[in-house]
Structure formats: structure tokens, C-alpha cells
Amino acid sequence: MKTALTLSGSIRKGSYNRILQQHMGRKLTQAGVAVTEISLKDFDMPIFNEDLEPDHVPEAAVKLAEMWRSHDIVFIASPEYNGGVPPLLVNTITWLSRQKPSVFRHAVFGIGGVSSGKYGTIWSLSHLRDSLTKVGTLIVPTLLGIGPADTAFDDNGDPVEPGIIRKVDQMVTELTHFSRG
Numbered sequence: 001m002k003t004a005l006t007l008s009g010s011i012r013k014g015s016y017n018r019i020l021q022q023h024m025g026r027k028l029t030q031a032g033v034a035v036t037e038i039s040l041k042d043f044d045m046p047i048f049n050e051d052l053e054p055d056h057v058p059e060a061a062v063k064l065a066e067m068w069r070s071h072d073i074v075f076i077a078s079p080e081y082n083g084g085v086p087p088l089l090v091n092t093i094t095w096l097s098r099q100k101p102s103v104f105r106h107a108v109f110g111i112g113g114v115s116s117g118k119y120g121t122i123w124s125l126s127h128l129r130d131s132l133t134k135v136g137t138l139i140v141p142t143l144l145g146i147g148p149a150d151t152a153f154d155d156n157g158d159p160v161e162p163g164i165i166r167k168v169d170q171m172v173t174e175l176t177h178f179s180r181g
């Protein structure tokens, strides 16, 4: 059975990206994938600083790195802050990029995001894709930018727009098709 790890770049209460993370988890489960859903709240890491290496690498970075390596699929829901990737996600990826062996070359990744603007995180997803690709990550092509956030989901946490529903299905197909396991 294929395995997937899902996470969100927002840990705030009521996060729309958490809603997307949970929706993607349900869709992957329906596709026969064993899903592990995590919150970055449980992987606390200080702001990365090379002086912290090698003696003060957070245990959370070591643990999360192993989780990224051991799953077939990783799905990241990312908010957009000032047209870019939010600091929580940048810091997490920075710490993970320092763990050996690489955490980027095992799973197939899907990235998506929800934001209050009508362009729905397309700028942050572009930055995130660019950065992850540069360190060797295979990311499926579907652009899953969702916005405006406040009208994007119904009471069950499922997307309402037919175009978004189609894109989620497309990403699930890509993730299950391209992953090992």
C-alpha cells in the first residue's frame, strides 16, 4: 500500500490550508493510500542558523526528515505571505535540507494552497516549486491554487468550485501514478 504524509504551512486555528490538507488526506485515502496527517505545531524548530549545527539540531528536524524519507507521497498545503512562502514552511524546509541523506529525493510531492486573494497562492506555489525543484524534488504538475479562501469550502471542508474539485482529483491521480510503493 502506498503511503502519504500531509502537512500545512499554517498552524493557526481555523487555517484554510489545514482544511485543504484534510481534504487531500480524505481523497488520498479514498484512492487507497495510507495517510499520515501531521501538524508542524508538533515539530517545533528554532529559526535556522548555521551556528546551531551540528550540536543543536532540533530533534523535530531529524524526526520530520525521516518521515519525509519514509513516505511515498508528501502533500504540502502552503499559505501565501506577501507573495511568497510563509516563514514556518521556509524554516522547516531549511532545517530539512540540512539532514542527510536528502529528504527530497524519495517521495513524490504535491503542493497546493489557499489564500484570501483571488489568485489563490499562485505566487507562493511558484516560489515553493522553484525552491523544492532546485534541491531535487519531483513535484507533480497540477497547480492547485485556491482563493478566495472564505468561499472555497463547504461545511464539510470540501471545495465547492468544480474546477478545484477536478484539480484535486487530477493531483491525486498524478501522486498515485508517479509514486513508488
Ligand SMILES: Cc1cc2nc3c(=O)[nH]c(=O)nc-3n(C[C@H](O)[C@H](O)[C@H](O)COP(=O)(O)O)c2cc1C
Pocket (backbone or CB within 6 Å): 010, 011, 012, 014, 015, 016, 017, 018, 079, 080, 081, 082, 083, 084, 114, 115, 116, 117, 118, 119, 120, 121, 147, 149
Ligand atoms: C503576513 C501575511 C501576508 C499575507 N500575504 C498574502 C498574499 O500575498 N496573498 C494572499 O492572497 N493572501 C495573503 N495573506 C492572507 C492569507 O492568504 C490568509 O490569512 C490565509 O487565510 C492564510 O492561510 P491559513 O488560513 O491557512 O492560515 C497574508 C496574510 C498574512 C498574515
